[in-house]
Amino acid sequence: MPTYSLRINTEIYEVTVPEGTPLLWVLREHLELTGTKYSCGIAQCGTCTIHVDGRPAKACVLPIEGVANGEEIKTIEGLSESADHPVQKAWIEEQVPQCGYCQSGQIMQAAALLKQNPNPSREEIKRYMSPVMCRCGTYIRILKAIERASETTNL
Amino acid sequence: MKNHLKTIPEKGFTRREFLKSSSGVALFIGVSGLLPQMISCKDTKGIKEQLEKHEITAWVQITEDGEITIFNPAAEMGQGSMTALPLLFAEEMDADWSRVKVEFSPQESAIYGSEGWVPGSKLMFTVGSRTTKSYYPVMRKAGAEARYILRHSAAELWGVPLSETSTKNSEVIHEVSGKKLGYGELVPHLKLPENMPDISESDLKKQKDFQLVGKYIPRTEIPSKTDGSAQFAIDILMPEMVYAVLERGNLHGATPTLLNEVEILAQDGVLQLVPFDYAVGIVAKSLEQVLQAKKLLKIEWSESQATGFNSQEVYTSYENIAGQGKKGRIINEMGSVENAARSASKSYTADFKNDYVYHAQMEPLNAIIQVAEDGQSAEVWVGSQQGPDTKLGVPDILGIAPEKVNVHLQYLGGGFGRRSMNDFVEECAEIAKVMAPKPVKLIWTREDDVGYGAFRPLSLQRLKASVDNTGNITGFSHCVIGDGGHLVASGARNDHYNIPNQLVEWRSASHGVRLKHWRAVGHGPNKFAIESMLDEIAYQQNMDPVALRRKLMADSPRALATLEKVAEISDWNGPTKEGRAKGVSFVEHGSLGTGVCEISVDQNTGKIKVHHFWIALDAGIVVQPDNVKAQMEGGVIMGMSSVLKEQITIKDGRVQQSNYHNYPLLRMEDIPDSIETVLIDSNEIPEGVGETATPMVAGAIANAFLKLTGKRLRHIPFTSERVLAALNS
Numbered sequence: 001m002p003t004y005s006l007r008i009n010t011e012i013y014e015v016t017v018p019e020g021t022p023l024l025w026v027l028r029e030h031l032e033l034t035g036t037k038y039s040c041g042i043a044q045c046g047t048c049t050i051h052v053d054g055r056p057a058k059a060c061v062l063p064i065e066g067v068a069n070g071e072e073i074k075t076i077e078g079l080s081e082s083a084d085h086p087v088q089k090a091w092i093e094e095q096v097p098q099c100g101y102c103q104s105g106q107i108m109q110a111a112a113l114l115k116q117n118p119n120p121s122r123e124e125i126k127r128y129m130s131p132v133m134c135r136c137g138t139y140i141r142i143l144k145a146i147e148r149a150s151e152t153t154n155l
Numbered sequence: 156m157k158n159h160l161k162t163i164p165e166k167g168f169t170r171r172e173f174l175k176s177s178s179g180v181a182l183f184i185g186v187s188g189l190l191p192q193m194i195s196c197k198d199t200k201g202i203k204e205q206l207e208k209h210e211i212t213a214w215v216q217i218t219e220d221g222e223i224t225i226f227n228p229a230a231e232m233g234q235g236s237m238t239a240l241p242l243l244f245a246e247e248m249d250a251d252w253s254r255v256k257v258e259f260s261p262q263e264s265a266i267y268g269s270e271g272w273v274p275g276s277k278l279m280f281t282v283g284s285r286t287t288k289s290y291y292p293v294m295r296k297a298g299a300e301a302r303y304i305l306r307h308s309a310a311e312l313w314g315v316p317l318s319e320t321s322t323k324n325s326e327v328i329h330e331v332s333g334k335k336l337g338y339g340e341l342v343p344h345l346k347l348p349e350n351m352p353d354i355s356e357s358d359l360k361k362q363k364d365f366q367l368v369g370k371y372i373p374r375t376e377i378p379s380k381t382d383g384s385a386q387f388a389i390d391i392l393m394p395e396m397v398y399a400v401l402e403r404g405n406l407h408g409a410t411p412t413l414l415n416e417v418e419i420l421a422q423d424g425v426l427q428l429v430p431f432d433y434a435v436g437i438v439a440k441s442l443e444q445v446l447q448a449k450k451l452l453k454i455e456w457s458e459s460q461a462t463g464f465n466s467q468e469v470y471t472s473y474e475n476i477a478g479q480g481k482k483g484r485i486i487n488e489m490g491s492v493e494n495a496a497r498s499a500s501k502s503y504t505a506d507f508k509n510d511y512v513y514h515a516q517m518e519p520l521n522a523i524i525q526v527a528e529d530g531q532s533a534e535v536w537v538g539s540q541q542g543p544d545t546k547l548g549v550p551d552i553l554g555i556a557p558e559k560v561n562v563h564l565q566y567l568g569g570g571f572g573r574r575s576m577n578d579f580v581e582e583c584a585e586i587a588k589v590m591a592p593k594p595v596k597l598i599w600t601r602e603d604d605v606g607y608g609a610f611r612p613l614s615l616q617r618l619k620a621s622v623d624n625t626g627n628i629t630g631f632s633h634c635v636i637g638d639g640g641h642l643v644a645s646g647a648r649n650d651h652y653n654i655p656n657q658l659v660e661w662r663s664a665s666h667g668v669r670l671k672h673w674r675a676v677g678h679g680p681n682k683f684a685i686e687s688m689l690d691e692i693a694y695q696q697n698m699d700p701v702a703l704r705r706k707l708m709a710d711s712p713r714a715l716a717t718l719e720k721v722a723e724i725s726d727w728n729g730p731t732k733e734g735r736a737k738g739v740s741f742v743e744h745g746s747l748g749t750g751v752c753e754i755s756v757d758q759n760t761g762k763i764k765v766h767h768f769w770i771a772l773d774a775g776i777v778v779q780p781d782n783v784k785a786q787m788e789g790g791v792i793m794g795m796s797s798v799l800k801e802q803i804t805i806k807d808g809r810v811q812q813s814n815y816h817n818y819p820l821l822r823m824e825d826i827p828d829s830i831e832t833v834l835i836d837s838n839e840i841p842e843g844v845g846e847t848a849t850p851m852v853a854g855a856i857a858n859a860f861l862k863l864t865g866k867r868l869r870h871i872p873f874t875s876e877r878v879l880a881a882l883n884s
């Protein structure tokens with residue numbers, strides 16, 4: 001089995017897994033970075049959203065060999081030093097999560113949106129956030145939280 | 156392969172052990188949850204961190220610096236129990252909420268159960284939206300007991316009469332002498348009264364004195380759900396842990412014959428095959444290996460009861476069943492619908508249908524179980540709505556006593572009824588038994604979760620109404636046809652509409668498809684049918700739908716108040732934008748709520764857009780108003796998702812959907828501009844709120860559609876094809 005070297009949240013990890021192993025399993029089951037969640041495994045739900053070189057990506061469909069060449073991987077654990085990214089703060093202020101299972105994916109997607117587009121319109125938010133599903137139905141609060149984060153910060 | 160795996164499951168003492176081992180003092184929790192003997196609090200040296208928390212009662216611990224830990228007895232799946240229940244406790248204890256921490260209670264129903272489900276027996280359940288209601292008396296009384304012990308201890312210390320003491324914000328106060336002691340400071344002086352008085356309702360706070368209940372209080376566990384630290388069962392990692400999956404097929408109840416056992420056992424990492432009647436289980440060293448092996452399985456499936464069943468064709472036979480003269484099981488009967496029909500000046504009949512829907516809780520089912528080497532005890536990590544009373548079926552499988560099974564409840568990544576079934580825990584126990592003492596993580600893939608789901612049953616409702624010559628509805632009969640008894644029949648009664656002659660009956664069908672409670676259960680389809688029928692009558696009679704309901708609700712003032720309120724906030728009588736219309740729908744599910752939605756329809760694509768949703772809700776005393784509003788928002792979104800998009804279909808017994816690509820859920824692009832909830836003031840006991848909004852949605856949309864187009868939608872989901880067919884009818 002090959003060994004891969006991954007750059008995740010400012011650390012370097014070595015991991016030995018079969019070629020083709022989805023990054024999601026590596027993060028969760030091998031590296032204990034369980035904040036990123038599994039829900040569909042086929043790039044449909046966005047629950048596993050992380051950042052690769054600053055862009056949102058779905059870890060469930062990223063084979064490990066594609067992200068082990070110096071790419072910068074960021075997971076929810078590395079989004080901020082002490083859970084104080086403006087998006088995270090807005091999430092608490094708007095009391096967004098219900099069960100919470102989808103929320104790492106939502107927050108990573110939202111952080112990526114505001115980085116690209118610090119002042120998105122409602123329609124832009126809805127469109128950008130649509131790849132990430134929430135069964136508990138927290139969308140209205142997600143929308144408000146993103147608006148709040150975009151108002152209160154210069155990202 | 157695993158670099159530096161460490162144990163993540165909760166470390167240290169379980170509370171049970173803690174109580175046994177504290178300071179060598181014989182400790183015992185009585186059924187009341189009170190400790191007859193207190194810990195020697197002076198001796199804190201050498202005692203682990205947990206032991207620095209001093210018991211007041213089984214429900215609460217305090218450190219000497221005033222940090223309070225309150226135990227939450229219910230599962231947390233996003234509905235807010237982790238806050239609402241401890242808040243009730245803290246209210247009566249007069250605890251400083253800013254110093255309160257919340258932990259799950261041990262799974263010991265004799266102490267932490269409620270009689271709210273079955274009077275006379277204490278249970279720990281998180282089902283039926285009844286957590287707050289069931290625990291309202293329990294938590295308040297327990298909080299008041301803790302407060303009593305604190306006051307008693309202070310009174311003894313100061314040598315003053317108990318009656319002269321009072322409490323405020325984590326302090327006991329003796330007004331006469333001006334003495335005050337914080338709850339933490341009282342820890343070394345804690346003393347249990349010789350006779351603990353029975354706390355009665357009159358000893359509890361009056362609603363007007365509430366400091367926490369009814370206020371805006373952020374939910375305790377939300378921060379952990381914004382940084383990835385909230386722990387779900389699926390996140391558990393343990394040394395030596397192995398991974399298990401099952402291949403169950405998509406024909407429910409079929410028996411497998413594995414054709415390539417040798418090949419599978421030869422795969423990298425595969426450790427074991429475990430046969431089940433309905434599945435093939437595989438265990439491997441890693442998740443990627445077990446999933447890889449699962450893909451290679453070659454299985455021949457037997458036929459099952461479901462073979463030959465086609466869900467979309469079954470409605471014809473249901474129509475025949477509805478047409479038969481013989482009644483089914485009577486669920487409610489008042490007066491005589493036959494007499495009403497004979498004297499009616501107008502009669503209406505309509506059939507309403509609903510397809511199967513799937514839970515789609517975002518965290519796939521999973522469990523982690525470690526069986527001891529000797530097979531005589533087990534540790535279980537799981538997110539479950541089911542109480543611990545059965546220990547989730549694990550003791551039976553292992554052939555050991557229930558007290559040998561320790562359940563560690565984790566956050567639930569969604570429940571919606573699916574996690575009140577134990578199938579996934581039992582499967583894990585079967586495999587952990589074989590693999591002992593290795594811990595086993597069993598995961599259902601999303602494909603497993605959909606294909607072998609336990610659905611809300613499809614059903615047909617035949618409604619008949621009689622209207623007299625003054626326009627009053629005099630008879631209303633509701634015949635439900637479908638599999639699953641209560642699963643299809645719940646919510647078919649009308650307890651808030653004053654119709655003198657009513658009949659509700661259920662006629663059974665059976666298809667061998669797995670079924671389960673799905674948020675609001677039968678209320679979804681049944682309220683859709685009832686509320687649509689009322690609007691169809693109103694439409695025919697040229698009556699305003701709100702005016703019609705106002706008349707029907709005349710004897711049910713609480714229900715009527717929700718109708719009036721929602722009419723007001725939605726500006727029901729005001730103008731509506733061109734191309735839009737409003738529809739109304741009432742639901743009782745513990746709490747009472749009336750909803751109004753505003754929709755438009757794309758005539759070319761058949762797509763329905765919901766622009767706004769308004770709800771007026773009477774939920775009795777509201778413990779956490781913001782959380783109740785969140786439940787309404789989530790309930791409406793889940794309702795819209797199920798009503799507009801979701802559909803499980805079965806062909807020749809086989810589930811046709813397998814993952815979110817062919818079972819899509821509502822996404823953010825389709826949300827309404829607003830969901831507004833008004834909570835009606837009340838001093839009645841709290842009622843459940845988790846399942847009131849979801850079943851409003853179908854009726855409200857269908858009624859708005861009728862107003863907008865004059866056409867009827869009588870089959871959920873309202874897919875584009877069905878909407879176009881209705882428009883062209």
Ligand code: FES
Pocket residue numbers: 037038039040041042043044045046047048049058059060061
């Ligand atoms: S788990 Fe990756 S998109 Fe669903």
Ligand code: FES
Pocket residue numbers: 097098099100101102103133134135136137138233517568569
């Ligand atoms: S908060 Fe439960 S799925 Fe989004």
